[in-house]
Amino acid sequence: MSELTRVSETPRVTELEDGTKVYRTAQWSPPGCHGVGCGLRAFVKDGKLVKVEGDPDQPITNGRLCVRCLTLPEYLYHEDRLLYPMKRDRAYRGQPDKWERISWDEAYDIIVEKYRELTEKYGPDTVSVWTGTGREASAYQFQTCNQVFHSRTAIHANGGWSCVIPRQTAMDWLLGCAYVEYDGAFGFKDRYDDPRYELPRYMLVWGRDTLWSNPDGLFGHSTVDMMKRGMKVIVVDPRANWLARHAAYHFQIRPGTDAALAMAFNAVIIKEDLYDHDFVEKWTYGFDEYAERCCTMTPERAAEICEVPVEDIYAAARCLAQKPCTASVGLKTDQNPNTLQICHAIWGIFAICGNLDNPGGIKLGQTMLNGGSTGRKGVGMLVEEEDTNPIPIAGHDQYPAMDFIINTTQPDCTLDTLRTNIPYPIEFLFIQSSNFISSCITQQPMQWMEACRHKEFVVATDIFMNPTIQALADVVLPVSTSLEHEGIVTFHGCNQPGQFHALTKVLEPLGECKSDLEIMLDLDHRINPDRTEDAEKWSSPHAYLDNKIQNIPYTADPDTGEDMTYETLREWVYGRYEIPYYQYELGLLRADGKPGFKSPTGRVELWSTVKQHLGEDPLPYYEEPRFSKRSRPEWIDEYPLDFVTGARRPTSFHTEHRMIDSLREIRTAATVEIHPATAEKHGIGQGDWVTIENPWGKCQMVADITPIVKEGVIGCDHGWWYPEDKDAELFSVRKSSINSLMPWKEIGKLGLGSHYGALPCKIYRTEN
Ligand SMILES: Nc1nc2c(c(=O)[nH]1)N[C@H]1C(S)=C(S)[C@@H](COP(=O)(O)OP(=O)(O)OC[C@H]3O[C@@H](n4cnc5c(=O)[nH]c(N)nc54)[C@H](O)[C@@H]3O)O[C@H]1N2
Ligand SMILES: Nc1nc2c(c(=O)[nH]1)N[C@H]1C(S)=C(S)[C@@H](COP(=O)(O)OP(=O)(O)OC[C@H]3O[C@@H](n4cnc5c(=O)[nH]c(N)nc54)[C@H](O)[C@@H]3O)O[C@H]1N2
Ligand code: SF4
Ligand SMILES: [Mo]
Numbered sequence: 203m204s205e206l207t208r209v210s211e212t213p214r215v216t217e218l219e220d221g222t223k224v225y226r227t228a229q230w231s232p233p234g235c236h237g238v239g240c241g242l243r244a245f246v247k248d249g250k251l252v253k254v255e256g257d258p259d260q261p262i263t264n265g266r267l268c269v270r271c272l273t274l275p276e277y278l279y280h281e282d283r284l285l286y287p288m289k290r291d292r293a294y295r296g297q298p299d300k301w302e303r304i305s306w307d308e309a310y311d312i313i314v315e316k317y318r319e320l321t322e323k324y325g326p327d328t329v330s331v332w333t334g335t336g337r338e339a340s341a342y343q344f345q346t347c348n349q350v351f352h353s354r355t356a357i358h359a360n361g362g363w364s365c366v367i368p369r370q371t372a373m374d375w376l377l378g379c380a381y382v383e384y385d386g387a388f389g390f391k392d393r394y395d396d397p398r399y400e401l402p403r404y405m406l407v408w409g410r411d412t413l414w415s416n417p418d419g420l421f422g423h424s425t426v427d428m429m430k431r432g433m434k435v436i437v438v439d440p441r442a443n444w445l446a447r448h449a450a451y452h453f454q455i456r457p458g459t460d461a462a463l464a465m466a467f468n469a470v471i472i473k474e475d476l477y478d479h480d481f482v483e484k485w486t487y488g489f490d491e492y493a494e495r496c497c498t499m500t501p502e503r504a505a506e507i508c509e510v511p512v513e514d515i516y517a518a519a520r521c522l523a524q525k526p527c528t529a530s531v532g533l534k535t536d537q538n539p540n541t542l543q544i545c546h547a548i549w550g551i552f553a554i555c556g557n558l559d560n561p562g563g564i565k566l567g568q569t570m571l572n573g574g575s576t577g578r579k580g581v582g583m584l585v586e587e588e589d590t591n592p593i594p595i596a597g598h599d600q601y602p603a604m605d606f607i608i609n610t611t612q613p614d615c616t617l618d619t620l621r622t623n624i625p626y627p628i629e630f631l632f633i634q635s636s637n638f639i640s641s642c643i644t645q646q647p648m649q650w651m652e653a654c655r656h657k658e659f660v661v662a663t664d665i666f667m668n669p670t671i672q673a674l675a676d677v678v679l680p681v682s683t684s685l686e687h688e689g690i691v692t693f694h695g696c697n698q699p700g701q702f703h704a705l706t707k708v709l710e711p712l713g714e715c716k717s718d719l720e721i722m723l724d725l726d727h728r729i730n731p732d733r734t735e736d737a738e739k740w741s742s743p744h745a746y747l748d749n750k751i752q753n754i755p756y757t758a759d760p761d762t763g764e765d766m767t768y769e770t771l772r773e774w775v776y777g778r779y780e781i782p783y784y785q786y787e788l789g790l791l792r793a794d795g796k797p798g799f800k801s802p803t804g805r806v807e808l809w810s811t812v813k814q815h816l817g818e819d820p821l822p823y824y825e826e827p828r829f830s831k832r833s834r835p836e837w838i839d840e841y842p843l844d845f846v847t848g849a850r851r852p853t854s855f856h857t858e859h860r861m862i863d864s865l866r867e868i869r870t871a872a873t874v875e876i877h878p879a880t881a882e883k884h885g886i887g888q889g890d891w892v893t894i895e896n897p898w899g900k901c902q903m904v905a906d907i908t909p910i911v912k913e914g915v916i917g918c919d920h921g922w923w924y925p926e927d928k929d930a931e932l933f934s935v936r937k938s939s940i941n942s943l944m945p946w947k948e949i950g951k952l953g954l955g956s957h958y959g960a961l962p963c964k965i966y967r968t969e970n
Pocket of ligand 2 (some may be wrong): 849
């Protein structure tokens with residue numbers, strides 16, 4: 203394992219002739235992004251941000267930026283930004299003209315008073331901390347919830363916890379490691395030219411559109427960099443996105459049928475004896491049973507289920523059996539009640555072919571280091587801790603496996619709890635980076651709004667007013683942007699080789715904005731003035747960041763040999779670290795330091811003892827999507843189409859950026875992708891407003907007629923609201939709410955995976 207080393211000698215701050223200062227920094231949020239740590243050069247003149255460019259000295263992003271970062275000045279100085287704390291009488295929830303500016307002291311006094319009052323009445327778990335996806339705020343969710351408020355009610359309101367956690371659970375239970383990623387030579391100074399590195403022959407891209415999403419800390423264009431060097435991609439995606447159009451094989455599958463295809467790839471590799479016997483023998487558990495199960499899914503059967511050419515299944519499987527091959531596996535494998543089976547069969551392909559932790563294969567993650575949480579009963583190793591609190595965290599009574607997965611409530615059951623107060627009342631809401639009534643994280647967002655409307659106290663932290671805050675909050679706290687505060691951005695939570703970066707303050711915050719970290723510490727000082735444990739860490743933002751850096755294994759200052767500090771990292775801007783190949787041979791994956799994998803048997807569990815223990819089938823299986831034409835033939839006449847949702851757009855991060863004019867010029871309203879033949883059949887023209895409707899709800903979007911989708915499948919945007927509709931109810935949040943067409947609590951057996959697509963609908967032109 204290498205030490206952290208400085209990446210570039212370029213000074214952090216330089217000055218141009220006209221007095222403009224150029225600051226190098228790494229970006230996280232706000233505005234939202236997944237901690238990719240893209241390198242920025244922020245040009246500041248007379249204390250004002252005038253321009254942002256990419257930083258060529260960031261060796262992974264090499265100066266490339268998305269349009270969202272290029273429009274940072276517009277975001278930063280937008281007239282709608284929240285600049286001061288505000289309060290509103292609870293009786294006026296939903297009313298825009300009742301907000302009143304207050305001081306930070308008054309805001310904190312209100313919060314602390316409510317905290318005392320409500321926890322006395324209902325117990326500490328009544329406090330809930332709500333976070334969305336991996337923005338910087340989410341790195342503080344568990345600390346804020348567990349350590350500041352002493353509550354267990356951390357909430358991520360995503361049906362079936364359908365983002366990353368299902369994928370990561372499968373990695374943990376089957377591969378016995380933390381988050382995995384493709385090997386993009388991220389930790390090497392000379393990147394792809396390092397002699398230890400080998401370019402993958404094929405990358406299997408599954409339900410992930412990295413060029414537009416840069417997901418989970420990954421710089422998506424690294425896939426293209428690798429393609430330019432000769433790597434080929436095999437894409438599984440119902441939409442023909444850019445990667446699919448440049449693929450050796452594109453499987454344009456029927457939405458939601460993924461497990462069938464993954465099992466069939468295994469079947470070909472096993473039947474044709476293309477797998478790595480040595481690896482299977484030495485390092486896997488349950489191969490024979492796994493092989494037998496996968497072989498029940500013949501390529502012919504999968505081709506019929508997924509509606510793809512059978513010969514392509516054979517051909518692509520043969521490619522994937524080669525060495526090295528890698529995979530880029532994304533969100534759509536989470537958003538499916540069949541999720542654990544999909545992931546099981548996908549990782550199985552790479553395990554049986556020995557493409558784990560080899561150069562150019564799948565890079566195994568070491569451990570969660572970035573404020574993440576593992577289940578309170580210990581993941582993978584099945585350590586059952588004695589339960590001191592007899593009341594389960596909300597939803598863990600119905601889905602006890604959640605105890606082994608993550609320390610949050612089970613999202614779908616949280617809605618029950620909010621309504622029924624069982625197992626305990628949730629009356630204090632601390633909303634920290636989730637606009638959950640805006641067709642985004644929740645399914646049936648209006649039901650969530652109703653369930654929260656009468657809660658005793660709601661406080662939110664954000665950059666802009668949004669429908670959720672307008673509908674529910676009593677106090678709102680203004681958050682500073684990424685350029686106005688300090689922090690660190692860790693590459694894939696530091697469990698993958700790569701970089702970590704200083705997020706540096708290049709401007710004084712506008713108005714009275716504070717960072718999430720500052721807010722968390724301020725609250726801590728008021729709620730826990732006598733903190734003794736880790737008191738130094740909680741004393742200031744710098745102390746907190748120093749502690750965070752020092753808890754990462756690769757960090758010691760190479761010059762002094764002493765603990766690395768935030769100040770040193772800030773001057774470096776980026777630091778790099780390597781993680782060796784073949785960690786399972788070196789004993790780097792297990793807590794006991796022995797060779798092997800962090801699973802109960804110490805091997806890759808093709809037959810999963812954890813799944814078995816938790817009451818799930820230990821082997822992968824295919825489940826037909828619950829609302830498909832095959833499951834519900836009686837719906838076909840009324841709802842002849844299937845929809846998928848959530849394709850990422852470079853112009854927005856979920857519900858964010860809707861107020862940025864130059865981004866709205868590129869995408870003016872929510873759009874629905876419709877195949878030309880489908881459009882013709884329904885009398886729909888390019889740019890028409892259409893209504894999309896199904897048994898759960900309806901919404902409206904603008905038609906984009908395009909062959910990117912197959913006939914019969916439509917692709918719908920998510921996350922829309924219209925900040926310009928200031929006089930309309932909650933910024934017209936209901937208008938384009940595709941999430942109101944999604945059933946709630948249709949999830950996998952263990953509480954993971956839900957339908958954010960593969961659902962039936964009809965469309966028709968909307969007359970106005
Ligand atoms: N139909 C459909 N729905 C989906 C998806 C899909 O594919 N299809 N994807 C789902 C997925 S994977 C996810 S993870 C969820 C995401 O859902 P969320 O993460 O809840 O996203 P938003 O609703 O945009 O809420 C984010 C809010 O945080 C604010 N914010 C941004 N940065 C910061 C920050 O650093 N600090 C603070 N305090 N606030 C900040 C933003 O201004 C915004 O108001 O959406 C899900 N929703
Ligand atoms: N610009 C931008 N970037 C983002 C976000 C954002 O809102 N905007 N959100 C962030 C978040 S929270 C996340 S989780 C990541 C997600 O990022 P990714 O993991 O890359 O996932 P998506 O971009 O949602 O891409 C999913 C792809 O799966 C396809 N798909 C749809 N249904 C199915 C299916 O049934 N099976 C298969 N195999 N494929 C299917 C879609 O057509 C799409 O091309 O992106 C992050 N990055
Ligand atoms: S992925 Fe795009 S939006 Fe996110 S930090 Fe990098 S350049 Fe900015
Ligand atoms: Mo996500």
